[in-house]
Amino acid sequence: MRTRKAVVLAGGRGERVKPITNLIPKALIPINGIPILAQQLRQLERLGFDEVIILTGYLSKSIQYFCENFPTTLALKCIPSDPDDSPARRLLTSKHEIGNEFLLIYCDNLILSDSVIGEVLNSSGLLTFLIEQRDTGNTEVRSDGSVVYYPGKRRENLTHVELGNIKINSPLFFEVLEKTQDLPEALGVITNQIKCNFVALTSSLLSVSNFERFLNLQNGRLVVILDRDGVLIAKMEKRKYVTKIQDYKPLFQNWKGLLQLAELGVDFVIATNQPGVALGEVNEDFLLELHQQLAAELMAYGINVLAIYVCPHHWDMNCACRKPMPGMLAQAISDFKLNPGRTLYIGDDDRDELAANRAGIMGILIGDDHSGSQKYSDVIAAIPQIKLLLKLVQ
16 A cells, blocks of 8 residues: 655755755745745645655744645644754654654655656555666665665765655664664665665756755746835834834735735845844844744745845944945845846835945835835835836736
8 A cells, every 4th residue: 555644854954055044944945936845745745645744943933834824635744853853863753653654755855757756655665765876876776676775975886876755664664763863874774684676766856955956946037135124024113123023014015016026936035234233122043033934924925035134233334234335235146146137126215226236236116215216105016117127027
């Protein structure tokens, strides 16, 4: 009988995908505008799964919020653990809920072919691996049709790598994992103890295992840079700052406009002056938590924010990052390898437009708190002009 439960390892910090993972967990990084976890869950739906357990750690609240707002027929359960826990520890902590029959998935690999995962699920082996041919690998294919996994660095004499999507159908997996306390080592021990089957991947694989790979998967998607206060959330009174989650008020009229842009192939980053940090009124840990929550709520709305750049300095410091200086915008352009000729900054203050001009990109202002000649009440009102500037077509 085909297994109907999947387990997604989604707890790591994703250090190699920074700056994105400063804000969102690796499992929620969008590929072609859609979070990788959403694409994995849709695939599991198509394959007839009933239940998915997501083992979280770093930014577990963001993944929990995403799952609570994700429309699906699957029974989703997030099990959080310490961000520094190993994959083995996450699995062992939840082994009684997981059971001995499941499909083990890594959150940073998306297999595009449903049928190849179907082959894995239909295999009769106690463990079945999905593997792909590479120049250096960690998996040996033997003449008897079995595989042996080698933990540690990849080797030139091994021609395949395992990709996750491991079908497990034996209590031996957790027995060995309990002894080794290490997932790669456990896979090595098991594949040496028993014959393990494999399915070779012949279709495409998308991976967000590092930042460069993410950039290569953008496929022409644009990135628009946004101010925070007055564009995404309501401004506080002058010289007042958001210091409590309760003070955070989304500007949903603007969110609706940004959603229209997202549906046309746009992702976003944010660049915001936050002198409250230098004044001692805003705690940096709180500011990061606020931004992570903001990003999670925007994603659930359909808007992907990939990074938030913050100037925490006092206005008298004359730093290069505080708008109207272009430092934050230049950093975003550099990090995401943006084409200045197709990059736009949306703000609500004269300083925002001046920063955009100094960064060599286009700028557009909304609201009434600026001296610009063009007046747009909100992002929705500015959509025709934004489409024209970015050469967006429906």
